[in-house]
Amino acid sequence: MLQLLIDTLLRASDLALVALGLSTVYGLVKFPNIAHVQIAMVGAYAAFALHAAALPLPLAIALASVATGALALALHVAVFQRLLRGGPAIAMIGSLAVAMLIVAGVQGFAGSFPRMFNLPLAQPIVLGTARISQTQLWAMSVTGVLLALFALLLFATRAGRALRAMASNAPLAAASGLQAGRLTLGVSFGSGALAGLGGSLLALSTGAHVQLGNDLLLPVFAAAILGGLGNPLGAVAGAVLIALAETLFTNLNFGWAVGRELAFLPVAYIGAASFLILLLALLFKPYGLFDREVRRV
Amino acid sequence: MIEVRDVVAGYSREVDILKGIALDAREREIVTLLGPNGCGKSTLLKTIAGFLLPRQGSIRLEGAEVAQRTAPDKVRHLGVGFVPQTENVFSVLSVRENLQVGGHYLPRDKVAARMDELCTLYPVLGRKLKSPAAALSGGERQILALARALMPRPRMLLLDEPSAGLSPKVLHEVFDAIVRVREQEGVTVLMVEQNAMEALRISDRAYVLSMGQVALEGRAAELLRDPQMRALYLGGRTQ
């Protein structure tokens, strides 16, 4: 049971930071940024490179997320801001183009072999029947703390309120004196940094590789949608739900039903399972599970 | 206070909507802009507020040239308050948060007090502080929009059809409130109105726009009396 919980949380924390950033940006500028997952991939490479350059791991990761934050910022200023004038669909397809360029760039630059972090092997911590490694424990705590901070920032501060105001109606926010520019830049930086952090933490176990972003794309989007796009904490909850669905899917023993000791659903369908959850959820809650927006005729 | 000279502006490069407008509003004056649909009233207001940068001409606020300064800048540093014609509330935020965003740049301790003031002025808002603005009726929105703009105690208010959709009772309350705000806080008001008769009653002066130009200007009382004016622009056609 405990192991189930840990597995769920581990998978959730793999997705949560990236999904969080995606959803926040969506809330602000109203387009799903496909390149976001590729920024996570860049973060993984950056952390690897810095770590390989003999920086201590925490520092390497911190610097990597600052770098990806800067990258996201630059992209926003140079590309998305202009594209957004043409509307969200244009910006979304533009982000697809940016994603292709990032993948191409990283592949051209870093080659196609995966880069594995060279971490000392430590015995995992054993809690009853469950096990978790120290790195994972760290990664999870960092994720948890950041999420809590973020929630606080969004719902208990002026800046957060301003952010939501801007997301709701940008021209009116300008008419209230809010500087759209600076807030958006801040958010772009923040979401990029979060993605980079998420990517580097993920890469601690998977290594940095070119496919990292593509592999994240669908689950991260599923999480963000499940929670309601533009609702950052919903995205985190969505990540937990997807992780839970996947974990249960692989762990539920149907042996009793078919009269065998062990019988599981085929894991090949694990990805399909989380999409099925997504579809079911959308069928009953069309704007995500945590949507509370009022839509008037 | 507000001094607009020869302003030319438009949404695309090719088409000018405002074709050389000149207009003044003196301190503590209420000035109304009238004119047929699509003649450029909202465009003019947006230009003064800084949402559209004029291609030509000058806009002075309290003597300073501000034609090329952006809206947030004007709102924050020059005491401009602006209520757009449509989409004038943050629909996902609650009424309370709408007001708080309006008072974003007030000192923290002043926000609550200012909010209380406005809620006593408009009891509807007091009753609905927690509900999301999206749920408000058309008229309630209008009031919220005005209150939001009043939060930071602006010195100049630009209102785009503040009375559209208000019931007669509230309309008069809103107009009374505008007058009161002028009296108590010394605000200068420039508003666009289609409810010409009502608006002129509380205005000092008025401009009538037509096809992006000023067709007529004068003291409100005189315009009200002028039969030709009534026939042409105020809907007072004999029935």
Next chain:
Amino acid sequence: MSEKLLHIAGLGKAFGGNVVLDGVDMAVARGEIVGLLGPNGSGKSTLLNIATGFEALDRGSIVFDGTPIEKLAAHRIVGRGIARTFQLPSMPTRMSVMEVAMAASTARHGVWDTLLRPAPARQAEQAARDKAARLLRELLLEPVRDLPAAALSGGQKKLLGIVCALMGDPQMLMLDEPTAGVHPNLRNDIVQALLRLNAAGMTLVVVEHDMHFIQSLCTRCVVLDRGRIVASCRPDELASNERVAEAYLGAAAHQRAEAAQEAFA
């Protein structure tokens, strides 16, 4: 005047505990022009939304032309002959005004008709085109017919909304504040146009705050306050009705209304 075209009984609606309509009974006879009045937030738009199928009701019944319509989807209700306009109109950015007006015609829009364009479809198209052009001309939208509909000014959008509603030859037209933001001169034109339509047999329900408009148009007024009907009377009786004066017109309404009357005399 005796035949009831629309019959609303015991209509109730609440949004998350907030009761907006509380047992509304209302009947509209064929050929009437009913003004629906009430303070802001009293539930007028909600009533319209429910009657036209854009919002579900909690309880009550709505009968239109002899058939219950409370469970029908919006487009089916339109099909039965109720057209409406919106209080806050929004228009498409990549369609011209003319196109939007044409789209509102109720002629059939099947895939095969469009693809193969048989003679009847071509004739229907031509008829729709003529009608749209005429309506646009009447509401002074002729000069902007080739502009993107979203680029219209606030008032022009309202007018286009009315054009769209009229394209379909409805039996009943429900207008949600048709003149808020419309130039006074045009208001008179709209009144005239609506009166003409009424004379041709169309029944109207109008939500409006402009008392002149109401008085020059309506044959009867229904006043709503906090979800209940508080008065139903001729327009000229409104000012003398205390409930109405207090809830809707405001304390000083008398003097102001008179002053306004004077001004127009």
Next chain:
Amino acid sequence: QDSIRMGAVLSLTGSNATVGEDVRRAVALAADKVNAQGGVMGKKFEVVIEDSGGNATTALNAARKLVTVDKVPVIIGEYSSGITLPMAQYIVKEGVAHINIASTSVKIRDLGATSFNLIGLENLGNKFSAADTWALGYRKVAMLAPNNAYGQGVAHGFKEEFEKLGGKIVTELLYTQGQSTYRRELQQMARSQPDAYIYTAYGQESAVINREAFELGLRQQPWYAILLSMSLSDTPADIAKGQLGMEVGNVYGEAGKAYAEAFAAKYKEGIKTSYTGYAYDAVLLTAAAMNKAKSTDTAAVQAALKEIGKGGYVGVTGPIVLDAERQRVDPPYAKLKYDGKVVPR
């Protein structure tokens, strides 16, 4: 034309780019070697390498370009069977020679008259690994493989062969590629309490799998990798330690050793996957065939290939003998273990 050319379609981008790049290096090395020995028919020898992008359409387009524009007589590649099959079908239909260097689906056998195959297909590999694991004393095993053409073939084939020997597969899992964690899959396998874990996985994915298996304490049971060097190519040494496995033969004998050294010298890195040797051999074989046929006409080169295939050519993957169906006779397999690096056992 001043140079003589053959074609290669490799997965240089996409999810198998690692293999593609590794193989590309081998191909380049082989071309260098041919040229160092005087080229083909006295002219410079060149391999035109196209990217398959990891998808069938691009691969087919690339093959089309090689056949109709570059007019090469021989094309080698791709990697994954799902792509090789449609691509090779086209190549064969055009009458050009195709040499399979990495795909292991049994359907490769049936491609047709102008297809050649150097590598052991699934059926042989499964028989080999089943026999090997049985001999190691495993009776109740859990099986993990990627959910693609290759993984499905291995999982089903291994099961069949292993059960023939009397063993039992207690869990058979086909994992979805590209996940961030495989803990759930691993735990499901652990619940059936196998004697040993048999797995095969691509380098980057198996790095995650191996690390997590270690963390979950599953390494107390033996781990046996099918295609050991591929499965361990990205796993850190201290985690990989102690794994057993098998491999399609990679380098063999003197020639093989020399090749591995040349590779390491040129690229400052060892060989990462086992397919490089087959690609290297395929290029050298083609060059030899062209020299023998004294022609670049595809029919002549094919005849020469068959001729050389009869005689037994010694490549870096061992002696190459082709049967009448142009399939390699006795393709090499090796029993291996990981002990600091992959070594024979």
Next chain:
Amino acid sequence: MFDFLLSSLTFAGIYALMALGLNLQAGYAGLLNFGNIAFAGLGAYATGIVVQAGGPAWAGAATGIALAMALGWCIARLGRQLGSDYWGIATLAIAEILRTVATNEGWLTGGANGITSIPSLFEGLARPWNAVAFLAFVLGLVALAAWGCSRLGSGRFGRALRLMREEPKLAACMGYDLQSLKSRAVMGGAALTAIAGSLYAHYMSFAGPDYMLAAETFLLWTMVMIGGLGNIAGVLVGVLVVQAAHTLVPFAKDHFQFSSDTAGAMRIGLIGLILLACLLWRSEGLVPEKLRKIP
């Protein structure tokens, strides 16, 4: 070279059919279908399965079209209340689920190996002529589809779709049944895409789960966006540009002697670059949708 050109054009034609199908949904009706490729997958698999079971080619295509339209109907139903972004991701999810099924249900689909040896069309003809006939057939279909789509677009049905795309509420209050409009748009798109999928299977002699990768749908979107969403000529131009870029990279690589990692990166990067440049400088596409003036 001639052969290569033929095949490039044939691919372009097949993609053009898919892109037109996507345009019907995304360009006209504003439905962000990110699972469009699933329809092509159904077309391809249906062809593969039917033809392998001994059925004629037209039966395969017809089955594919029927299945795709049925799926389209379901997807559109799902769209009844979903917001458009959400609907887009839902379609992506459906395509992924279908791909998973195709990968795993080997008894029906041949599993990850796919279905091979699907005969091409016009195999009776002599060598270059079979390819020419195939191309002519594809181009004929494209022309027919383009004509139909542009007719739909400028007519009454298209007007309804375009109104729904931007102002669904207004469309509903004009009496349009949004649900049925959506269903018809998606089913139309599905039929076109499924035909393309079936042709694809014949042309490649192969049907496999990789046909249904999300990346393929993204490629279609790229084509449509480069050309001009909502404009038939634009869509065709977009298909040509992307196909040309794809085709040219291998030649550019030979010509400029790029290293393989660079060439690989270029293949992905070039399309990205063209797309981005188009969006930045011509955000409505090379041939943008025009405001339709009605005389």
